[in-house]
Amino acid sequence: NMATYGGYAIDESFTANADLSAKQYYWVKCGSVAGEVALATGGSGPMALGILQNNPKQGDAAVVRLLGVSKMAAYGELEEATASPIAHGDPVGTGSLGKGCHVSGCIFHAIALEALAIGTTATIKVFVVPPGMRLAEEQ
Secondary structure, X not given: OOOOOOOOOEEEEEEEOXXXXXXXXXXXXXXXXXXXXXXXXXXXXXXXEEEEOOOOOOOOEEEEXXXXXXXEXXXXXXXXXXXXXXXXXXXXXXXXXXXXXXXXXXXXXXXXXXXXXXXXXXXXXXXXXXXXXXXXXXX
C-alpha cells in the first residue's frame, strides 16, 4: 500500500510565533525567540528546521518533523521562483512562502519520494534530511 507511512521519525514540539493554522505540511524555521518556530521563507532566510505536522494558532504547540518521512506542501509554480517539476528522488527545499520546491546548487532539506508537475500544487511525500545538507556539486 503506497499510502502507508512507516519507519521512524523525529518530531519536536515548539511554539507557533504566528497563526499557522493554514500551514500544515509547510516548512518552518527557528523563530526569533527561543522555542518558537516561524514559517520558512526560502533560501535567503535562515535555514528551514522541518515540516509542520499540525495546524497551530499563534502560541499553540507546533509539532515539527525534523527527520523522517513526511507529507510536504509543494508547488511547481513560476511565482515561487522555480519552473522545475519535482521528480522522485529530487532534492527539495523551501520557497519564499514555506512550500517545498525543487532545488539545485544549494542547500536542500528533503528528498522527494513522489513527483509533481510544473504548475501543480499538491502535498507530496518526502524524506526530511538533517538541516544544511548540500548537493554533491557544492561540496
